Amino acid sequence: MTTVSLRSLTKSFGGPPVVDKVSLDIRDGEFVSLLGPSGCGKTTTLKLVAGFEWADSGTIQFDGQDVGSLPAEKRDIGMVFQSYALFPHLTVAQNLAFGLETRKTPRSEITRRSAAAMDTVQLAGLGDRYPRQLSGGQQQRVALARALVIEPRILLLDEPLANLDARLRDEMRDFIRQLQRRVGITTVYVTHDQAEALTMSDRVVVMFSGTVAQVGAPDDIYERPVSRAVAEFVGRVNRIPATVVATGPGSCRVRTYLGEVTLQQSTSAAVGHSVDVTLRPEAITLVAAPAEPGAARVVSASYGGGLIDYRVEVATGQTLHVQAFAATRLAVGTAVRLDIRNDSYWLLGSPP
Amino acid sequence: MPVLRRANSPMLLFLPALLVLAVFLLVPYLNILVMSFRTPGQGIPYAPGWTFGNYTKFFSDWFFIGQMANTLWIGFATTLACLLIGYPVALQLARGSDRLRGLRYGIVLTPLLVGVVIRSYGWTILLGNNGVINRTLIGWGLIDGPLPLMYNGLGIIIALTHVLLPFMILPVMGAIQGIDPALGLAARSLGAGRSTVFRRVTLPLSLPGVQAGCILVFVLSVSAYVTPALIGGLRVKTVAVSVVDALIDTFQWPFGSAMALILSVVGGLCVLAFARATRMKWAAAR
Numbered sequence: 001m002t003t004v005s006l007r008s009l010t011k012s013f014g015g016p017p018v019v020d021k022v023s024l025d026i027r028d029g030e031f032v033s034l035l036g037p038s039g040c041g042k043t044t045t046l047k048l049v050a051g052f053e054w055a056d057s058g059t060i061q062f063d064g065q066d067v068g069s070l071p072a073e074k075r076d077i078g079m080v081f082q083s084y085a086l087f088p089h090l091t092v093a094q095n096l097a098f099g100l101e102t103r104k105t106p107r108s109e110i111t112r113r114s115a116a117a118m119d120t121v122q123l124a125g126l127g128d129r130y131p132r133q134l135s136g137g138q139q140q141r142v143a144l145a146r147a148l149v150i151e152p153r154i155l156l157l158d159e160p161l162a163n164l165d166a167r168l169r170d171e172m173r174d175f176i177r178q179l180q181r182r183v184g185i186t187t188v189y190v191t192h193d194q195a196e197a198l199t200m201s202d203r204v205v206v207m208f209s210g211t212v213a214q215v216g217a218p219d220d221i222y223e224r225p226v227s228r229a230v231a232e233f234v235g236r237v238n239r240i241p242a243t244v245v246a247t248g249p250g251s252c253r254v255r256t257y258l259g260e261v262t263l264q265q266s267t268s269a270a271v272g273h274s275v276d277v278t279l280r281p282e283a284i285t286l287v288a289a290p291a292e293p294g295a296a297r298v299v300s301a302s303y304g305g306g307l308i309d310y311r312v313e314v315a316t317g318q319t320l321h322v323q324a325f326a327a328t329r330l331a332v333g334t335a336v337r338l339d340i341r342n343d344s345y346w347l348l349g350s351p352p
Numbered sequence: 353m354p355v356l357r358r359a360n361s362p363m364l365l366f367l368p369a370l371l372v373l374a375v376f377l378l379v380p381y382l383n384i385l386v387m388s389f390r391t392p393g394q395g396i397p398y399a400p401g402w403t404f405g406n407y408t409k410f411f412s413d414w415f416f417i418g419q420m421a422n423t424l425w426i427g428f429a430t431t432l433a434c435l436l437i438g439y440p441v442a443l444q445l446a447r448g449s450d451r452l453r454g455l456r457y458g459i460v461l462t463p464l465l466v467g468v469v470i471r472s473y474g475w476t477i478l479l480g481n482n483g484v485i486n487r488t489l490i491g492w493g494l495i496d497g498p499l500p501l502m503y504n505g506l507g508i509i510i511a512l513t514h515v516l517l518p519f520m521i522l523p524v525m526g527a528i529q530g531i532d533p534a535l536g537l538a539a540r541s542l543g544a545g546r547s548t549v550f551r552r553v554t555l556p557l558s559l560p561g562v563q564a565g566c567i568l569v570f571v572l573s574v575s576a577y578v579t580p581a582l583i584g585g586l587r588v589k590t591v592a593v594s595v596v597d598a599l600i601d602t603f604q605w606p607f608g609s610a611m612a613l614i615l616s617v618v619g620g621l622c623v624l625a626f627a628r629a630t631r632m633k634w635a636a637a638r
Contacts, residue, residue, distance in 0.1 A: 052537055072540040079541035085534035089556045089634040098552070099542030130634050150542060 002153040002186045009058035020210035033189045033197035036207035051075045078147030082159040084139045086131040093127035099150035117149035155187045194234045238279040257316045265347045276348040281323035283344035289337040298334045388609035397605040406610035423590040427574040433513040434569045438520035446528035463515045472582040475511040503587040512573045520565035527561025591615045
């Protein structure tokens with residue numbers, strides 16, 4: 001249906017740029033998340049794509065056609081807002097009809113398409129209700145149906161799950177993803193929740209202070225972060241200082257307080273230089289080892305249902321986060337051995 | 353738990369207001385109600401005995417009924433004028449975010465900052481046959497004789513519109529400010545241009561404010577005394593002016609009381625009918 005292409009998109013509101021030379025190509029039917037902390041420019045980027053804000057410079061193309069000078073109402077977009085933004089004075093059916101009416105769709109077709117859209121979001125029969133008579137989850141689905149019933153070129157979602165409670169959020173996450181796959185619409189999704197971004201997206205765009213830090217598939221972002229900032233924003237991570245002891249094509253060897261490891265990554269850092277490697281908390285397996293000399297020790301454990309978060313102090317004094325299944329539980333003070341697979345380490349660019 | 357229970361009894365919070373209302377509204381109203389059934393006296397406020405005569409006197413005399421019609425007409429016209437002039441101002445004030453907003457807000461409130469007597473005299477200077485407006489127009493040769501701007505309904509409507517505008521602007525502005533800005537964006541994402549957004553989103557959602565503003569302006573203009581008295585003079589009298597005449601000048605306490613009550617009831621019925629006719633289903637839906 002539609003590809004989206006952003007080229008050096010820049011926007012400032014009088015101060016430093018909020019969106020700074022953002023370039024991005026989104027494939028037809030792709031689900032792309034803009035992920036970042038608040039104030040990183042992800043929502044402004046979405047507003048630029050929607051046409052609610054004008055870019056200072058750069059271009060926005062849909063299917064290779066420049067839309068940068070079109071106002072939002074001419075861009076043929078569907079948008080879902082964090083507040084849902086349902087028209088409170090219109091019934092559900094009237095909300096759905098709104099976008100079709102502005103397109104001068106014949107009445108009979110409006111009725112047919114609205115009914116079909118209500119079916120799609122499993123709200124058939126609620127057409128006569130006013131938005132405030134619906135639950136949060138139902139309002140959310142009306143907002144989705146209203147955005148999709150006009151069959152827009154792209155679907156834009158601005159933190160649509162932020163106002164829902166945790167359980168409903170998981171449910172809606174799956175619902176939106178399945179619906180998007182079924183409709184096959186190109187989708188841009190803004191969120192500050194890394195779990196949402198990782199589970200829903202084909203690709204994730206991590207943004208910090210107006211710029212794109214990394215673009216990649218969810219597993220790229222999580223397992224192969226390009227920078228410490230990305231690694232630390234997307235999930236929990238142990239950052240371990242290391243020294244390069246050997247380099248080679250496509251691999252290198254570093255020494256850390258956990259021992260020496262060979263990594264299947266090349267590095268520009270020379271032998272003897274300091275680098276950072278990361279280790280995800282769930283990549284470490286704890287094995288009780290009471291008799292072992294130089295063993296690590298559990299210093300805290302917080303129970304989280306299926307998973308337990310441990311803090312472990314190694315013999316040399318550093319502490320590591322470890323996440324493990326709650327099936328085997330280790331008491332605070334237990335002496336443990338750390339089992340870590342070599343490919344769990346990830347080398348970040350050399351620190352400045 | 354006791355703390356919760358105390359917070360859960362809102363009646364307690366209403367109590368001071370209820371007391372004030374009872375002492376200063378209910379008791380005087382009852383007093384007027386009783387007075388309106390007393391027999392008129394000669395040279396004294398009222399005579400012993402009871403009668404319905406004060407009410408039949410009002411409703412059997414076209415003079416008084418005409419006065420009531422005139423009063424209501426002034427109320428409707430003032431409300432309409434305030435709505436037409438005030439709505440665009442409210443829209444501007446609600447949407448503007450520049451530094452001059454405080455100033456514009458202040459300008460809206462200025463009519464309320466001037467005492468009612470001074471303000472009304474000010475209008476007589478402007479509107480009189482020999483007033484600023486007529487003299488200027490005659491001086492420019494635009495008219496031959498003075499336009500009748502005073503001692504008629506038009507003058508009262510102009511002066512009331514001036515002072516009551518804030519009572520229209522503020523509630524409408526509040527309603528517009530209460531509209532989630534995302535609704536406008538949502539409408540635009542659905543293909544609505546500026547005028548469609550206004551017609552289908554902003555305007556209908558501002559109606560609760562319009563309703564409140566209309567009721568306020570109508571009630572205040574129907575019950576206004578000083579402005580109609582000074583601008584209407586002896587020629588145009590509203591019911592409120594006649595009530596004061598009866599109570600103070602001609603010493604007819606029972607008839608004045610009856611007129612005051614009739615005005616309250618008729619005004620109240622108008623408000624009730626208006627509120628019913630403009631009831632917003634969506635605002636009540638829960």
